[in-house]
Amino acid sequence: MTAELPLNDIAPGTWKPNRGRSETIQLIIKIICGAFATISILTTIGIIGTLIFEAFSFFGNLPSELSKDSEQVSYMQGVIHFLTAGRWTPLFASKQFGIFVLISATLMITFISILVALPLGLLAAICLSEYASPKIRKVLKPVLEILAGVPTVVYGYFALLTVTPFLKTFFPVEGFNSLSAGIVLGIMITPMVASLSEDAIYSVPQSLRDGAYALGGTKRETVWSVVLPAALSGIVSSLILATSRAIGETMIVTLAAGANPTLGFNPFVPVMTMTAYIVQVTKGDAPHGTIAYQTLYAVGITLFLITLALNIFSFWFVRRFRQKYD
Amino acid sequence: MQDIRNQTMTDTALKAEKISVYYGSTLAVKDVFLDIPRNQIVAFIGPSGCGKSTVLRCFNRMNDLIPSARVDGNILFDGENIKRFDPVELRRRVGMVFQKPNPFPKSIYENIAFGARINGYQGDMDELVERSLKGAALWDEVKDKLKESGLGLSGGQQQRLCIARAIAIEPEVILMDEPCSALDPISTLKVEELMHDLKMQYTIVIVTHNMQQASRVSDKTAFFNAQATEAGGKMGYLVEYDETQVIFSNPREEYTRDYVSGRFG
Numbered sequence: 001m002t003a004e005l006p007l008n009d010i011a012p013g014t015w016k017p018n019r020g021r022s023e024t025i026q027l028i029i030k031i032i033c034g035a036f037a038t039i040s041i042l043t044t045i046g047i048i049g050t051l052i053f054e055a056f057s058f059f060g061n062l063p064s065e066l067s068k069d070s071e072q073v074s075y076m077q078g079v080i081h082f083l084t085a086g087r088w089t090p091l092f093a094s095k096q097f098g099i100f101v102l103i104s105a106t107l108m109i110t111f112i113s114i115l116v117a118l119p120l121g122l123l124a125a126i127c128l129s130e131y132a133s134p135k136i137r138k139v140l141k142p143v144l145e146i147l148a149g150v151p152t153v154v155y156g157y158f159a160l161l162t163v164t165p166f167l168k169t170f171f172p173v174e175g176f177n178s179l180s181a182g183i184v185l186g187i188m189i190t191p192m193v194a195s196l197s198e199d200a201i202y203s204v205p206q207s208l209r210d211g212a213y214a215l216g217g218t219k220r221e222t223v224w225s226v227v228l229p230a231a232l233s234g235i236v237s238s239l240i241l242a243t244s245r246a247i248g249e250t251m252i253v254t255l256a257a258g259a260n261p262t263l264g265f266n267p268f269v270p271v272m273t274m275t276a277y278i279v280q281v282t283k284g285d286a287p288h289g290t291i292a293y294q295t296l297y298a299v300g301i302t303l304f305l306i307t308l309a310l311n312i313f314s315f316w317f318v319r320r321f322r323q324k325y326d
Numbered sequence: 327m328q329d330i331r332n333q334t335m336t337d338t339a340l341k342a343e344k345i346s347v348y349y350g351s352t353l354a355v356k357d358v359f360l361d362i363p364r365n366q367i368v369a370f371i372g373p374s375g376c377g378k379s380t381v382l383r384c385f386n387r388m389n390d391l392i393p394s395a396r397v398d399g400n401i402l403f404d405g406e407n408i409k410r411f412d413p414v415e416l417r418r419r420v421g422m423v424f425q426k427p428n429p430f431p432k433s434i435y436e437n438i439a440f441g442a443r444i445n446g447y448q449g450d451m452d453e454l455v456e457r458s459l460k461g462a463a464l465w466d467e468v469k470d471k472l473k474e475s476g477l478g479l480s481g482g483q484q485q486r487l488c489i490a491r492a493i494a495i496e497p498e499v500i501l502m503d504e505p506c507s508a509l510d511p512i513s514t515l516k517v518e519e520l521m522h523d524l525k526m527q528y529t530i531v532i533v534t535h536n537m538q539q540a541s542r543v544s545d546k547t548a549f550f551n552a553q554a555t556e557a558g559g560k561m562g563y564l565v566e567y568d569e570t571q572v573i574f575s576n577p578r579e580e581y582t583r584d585y586v587s588g589r590f591g
Contacts, residue, residue, distance in 0.1 A: 205428070207424060207426055207428040208428055208430060208431075209391075210388065210391070210422075210424060210428070211424065211428040211429075211430065211488070211491075212430070212440075213388065213391060213417060214386065214388065214417055214421065214422035214424075214492070215417065215418070215421070215440065215441035215444070215445075215491065215492070215495060216414050216415065216417045216418030216441065216444065216445050216495060217414070217441075217444050218414055218444070221444045225440065225444070226430055226440070229430075229431065229432065230430070230431045
């Protein structure tokens with residue numbers, strides 16, 4: 001029996017595993033990977049640290065900017081002014097710092113873009129994953145993804161020079177307005193919604209569809225009552241990601257929505273979003289160290305906190321509602 | 327005359343006449359003739375790839391959902407060719423339970439109510455849910471958590487939920503595609519007991535890899551085998567179909583004898 005086991009016959013020294021060397025290589029790889037991971041973490045910490053630091057100095061300087069001869073403004077009053085004032089005029093002689101003016105513009109344009117992207121993107125996703133023949137799907141999906149590759153500045157010009165004149169025939173819109181910017185922004189994020197939702201719908205197991213068909217379900221009943229609810233968490237998270245993208249989008253809103261900080265939700269007039277304001281200031285109007293310069297960071301951190309909150313919500317939502325199929 | 331017709335109608339629930347199934351240009355199953363008697367349990371046994379599940383899926387036209395599949399031959403359901411049925415209507419009357427439990431990601435209640443609702447059930451939904459769950463011997467285990475997700479149940483409970491879901495729409499035939507292959511022995515036993523009870527009301531066709539299961543639960547057994555084709559694939563065919571007792575104790579074919587005695591497969 002033992003004679004049949006060839007291993008016993010092998011002369012010593014045939015196998016020389018290089019344990020020592022592979023451990024050294026392993027260690028070097030570990031160090032390199034660790035270094036790169038640390039760099040990306042440090043960069044993030046650095047950016048957030050700068051944001052927080054400069055935002056704090058903004059709030060530190062805010063009271064003296066707001067104080068007039070007759071009355072002194074406290075630190076708390078400065079913060080309250082920031083959150084509640086109805087005007088945003090840091091570059092003017094009479095400075096006001098009502099951030100909600102910028103937030104309202106951002107929210108309104110984002111809302112309009114979601115109104116466009118949700119039905120377009122979701123229906124495109126359903127169509128691609130459930131109704132399109134493999135041939136059509138093969139053509140349509142890349143086309144959709146090309147749409148995602150169009151530079152945003154092109155979208156911006158499209159909004160300004162094509163959509164706005166078109167809207168003028170129906171609505172009393174001005175040359176710059178949030179309706180046009182919102183619609184085009186919606187078109188921009190549609191591929192994202194469609195592509196991610198399509199992934200979510202596509203990953204619903206075939207066994208669930210079979211189960212619905214075997215109960216005498218029609219295609220419509222199967223898709224709408226079984227497949228879509230099963231893909232809900234993925235669809236919602238795609239929507240939230242697209243929303244974050246819309247909130248942070250800069251070029252389209254700068255070009256098409258104007259640079260006129262206006263409080264309110266009138267989609268026909270020029271407004272100024274948070275991102276558009278950041279563009280305006282960084283283009284060089286504000287000297288380093290002034291309060292106008294520091295507003296950049298105050299706006300930046302507000303923007304950051306909004307998208308962070310959305311991402312956390314999306315993370316929580318997906319974990320809460322995700323279905324596990326083995 | 328009327329009597330004779332009723333007689334034949336009650337005797338045979340499903341009749342397969344020379345069924346062949348193709349996937350693309352590949353012949354997967356060839357020339358199956360089979361009568362499924364009413365209110366009996368018929369088991370399909372055979373080695374992997376012999377086309378048992380494929381034939382089963384012909385009975386409720388699930389193969390229609392696979393774009394490349396083509397079914398030749400005729401299947402009569404209550405004496406009428408199933409090609410003349412609307413597949414949606416056929417599937418309501420010929421229910422199916424799958425190999426892997428596939429409850430919908432909805433509440434236990436909604437899992438049952440879904441099929442009833444899409445088929446236009448007008449009666450008392452609560453009562454139907456209770457009756458179906460009792461029919462699948464699951465009621466006592468879930469009656470206090472009907473609003474919880476069906477995915478929270480154990481594998482065996484999920485499979486009984488799927489059976490409850492299938493019987494909720496009051497089919498005449500239930501097709502079971504290896505319903506116990508993902509279950510532990512105790513859950514398997516429960517499902518088998520359930521099949522005995524369901525036999526009073528329904529005709530059951532079960533595909534199984536487990537020969538003991540076939541001999542325990544079924545009245546008739548069909549043995550399928552696969553033969554190698556010239557193209558290098560496998561083609562399934564029906565070897566022998568008889569009373570279960572005959573198949574397991576005194577089959578006509580050599581292949582069947584070898585298979586049921588565990589010599590291959």
